[in-house]
Amino acid sequence: xxxxxxxxxxxxxxxxxxxxxxxxxxxxxxxxxxxxxxxxxxxxxxxxxxxxxxxxxxxxxxxxxxxxxxxxxxxxxxxxxxxxxxxxxxxxxxxxxxxxxxxxxxxxxxxxxxxxxxxxxxxxxxxxxxxxxxxxxxxxxxxxxxxxxxxxxxxxxxxxxxxxxxxxxxxxxxxxxxxxxxxxxxxxxxxxxxxxxxxxxxxxxxxxxxxxxxxxxxxxxxxxxxxxxxxxxxxxxxxxxxxxxxxxxxxxxxxxxxxxxxxxxxxxxxxxxxxxxxxxxxxxxxxxxxxxxxxxxxxxxxxxxxx
Numbered sequence: 001x002x003x004x005x006x007x008x009x010x011x012x013x014x015x016x017x018x019x020x021x022x023x024x025x026x027x028x029x030x031x032x033x034x035x036x037x038x039x040x041x042x043x044x045x046x047x048x049x050x051x052x053x054x055x056x057x058x059x060x061x062x063x064x065x066x067x068x069x070x071x072x073x074x075x076x077x078x079x080x081x082x083x084x085x086x087x088x089x090x091x092x093x094x095x096x097x098x099x100x101x102x103x104x105x106x107x108x109x110x111x112x113x114x115x116x117x118x119x120x121x122x123x124x125x126x127x128x129x130x131x132x133x134x135x136x137x138x139x140x141x142x143x144x145x146x147x148x149x150x151x152x153x154x155x156x157x158x159x160x161x162x163x164x165x166x167x168x169x170x171x172x173x174x175x176x177x178x179x180x181x182x183x184x185x186x187x188x189x190x191x192x193x194x195x196x197x198x199x200x201x202x203x204x205x206x207x208x209x210x211x212x213x214x215x216x217x218x219x220x221x222x223x224x225x226x227x228x229x230x231x232x233x234x235x236x237x238x239x240x241x242x243x244x245x246x247x248x249x250x251x252x253x254x255x256x257x258x259x260x261x262x263x264x265x266x267x268x269x270x271x272x273x274x275x276x277x278x279x280x281x282x283x284x285x286x287x288x289x290x291x292x293x294x295x296x297x298x299x300x301x302x303x304x305x306x307x
Contacts, residue, residue, distance in 0.1 A: 008114045016115045024122050033096040034074040040100060041071040044107045073099035080144045083166065084287060085198065085279040087147075094147045097127040102142070110139050124151070132173065148185070151175075152205065167198030167217060167277045172205035178229075180212040187217040187272075192295050200275040204239070213248075218272025224254065235268025243268065 008016060026036040042051045047068065054060045054068050069075045073096040080086065081095065101123050110116050117136055124131035127146040132153035140160040143149060148165035152173035159179045163169055167185030177183070183203065189195040199218030203209060207221045211229040215221060220236045227233055228244030237243045240257035241250040241264070249268060253261040281287075 006114060013114075016118065020119055020122050023119075024125075027097075027126050033093055034072055037096050037100045038072040041103050042068075044104065044109060045071070047071070071103075080166070083144075083196075084281050084285055085166075085196070086145065090147045091145060094127060094145050097123060098143070098146050101127070101146075105139050113138075144186075164201075164217075166196070168200040170200065170202045172203060172207065172223070174206045175203050176208045177203070178209065178211040178213075181209045182214045183209070184215065184217045191297070194289055194291065196279075198277040198279055199272050200277060202275075207237075216272070218275045219268075219270070220275075224257065226254065233268065235270040237268060238262045 007013065023036065023040055027033065042048055050060070050064065051068050051071070054065065060068065076095075076099055078095055078098065081091070101120065104110055104116075104119065104123075116139065120137040120141075121131070121135050124135055124137060128149045128151055129147055130150040132151050132155060134154045135151060136156040138157060138159045138161075141157055141163065142161075143163040144166045146165065148168045149163060150168075150170045152171065152175065154173060155171055155175040155177075157163070157171075157177045158181075161177050161180065162182045163171075164182070164184045164186060169183060169185050171177070171183075183201055185201040186196050186198045189197075197217075201215060201217055202220040203215065204221060204223040204225070206224040207226070209215060209221060209227045210231075213227045213229060213231045213233070215227065215233040219233050221227055221233065222237050222239035222241065224240045225237045226242045227237060227248060228242065230246070231244050231248040232246040233243060234247045237248070238250065238261060240254050240261040242252055242254060243250050245251075247267070249266065250264045252264060
């Protein structure tokens with residue numbers, strides 16, 4: 001079933017266009033990104049009067065002060081800020097843009113689809129390593145950094161999807177990623193969960209990753225392939241195959257594509273090591289172990305070297 005074309009009334013569309021263009025122009029300039037994000041959020045949340053009163057020295061409650069300070073991403077922290085291997089230079093701006101993305105989703109306007117899709121497309125152009133044209137990015141999408149994501153043209157990512165780009169994540173043209181799917185590009189050691197390996201994860205052109213499914217780090221979902229609902233992909237899904245289950249396996253080739261597809265095998269082949277990304281941690285890293293556990297096993301097998 002195809003979809004209908006929907007548009008805003010002319011006057012509303014003019015207002016949306018002017019606002020998005022203004023934010024886009026400011027983000028494209030040399031202006032401090034924190035100031036752009038702060039001003040945008042203050043106005044989207046309708047808090048300009050309170051913000052100006054506070055900045056002019058007026059009385060505010062402690063809760064109001066926290067709220068008003070929180071519009072500035074320089075006053076916020078995100079989980080990915082703690083990751084040792086992050087690119088500090090790239091992350092600073094990415095964090096600010098990610099804060100704008102997340103806080104925008106908390107505004108009532110995030111449910112105005114015709115506005116919100118255009119606003120997120122504009123943000124993706126600034127945040128992602130590569131953002132294709134005509135993206136449809138819905139509400140509640142989260143990512144680690146944002147700047148390690150490459151996304152092709154005419155791709156749709158539905159509600160509450162997690163795009164983990166702690167390693168690298170490439171999503172092709174005309175891809176559909178359904179609600180609550182998770183795509184990962186990092187993995188933890190089974191003994192020492194503080195040891196992380198990063199990978200390049202790929203969802204190729206015309207693929208579908210359906211509802212509540214998970215693609216593990218370093219895997220590839222092939223061209224025109226389908227991952228069934230609630231499946232766990234732990235290997236490469238061949239082009240044109242349909243993979244379902246946990247762990248997912250190919251159950252058949254899409255009808256009509258048999259002549260160009262590989263034969264169905266018992267299980268998917270994991271090629272993650274071929275897509276491993278080396279992490280070079282700084283020599284002066286002030287690292288800490290949040291768990292403080294004794295990892296010495298009773299059978300004398302050494303835990304992995306976290307270096």
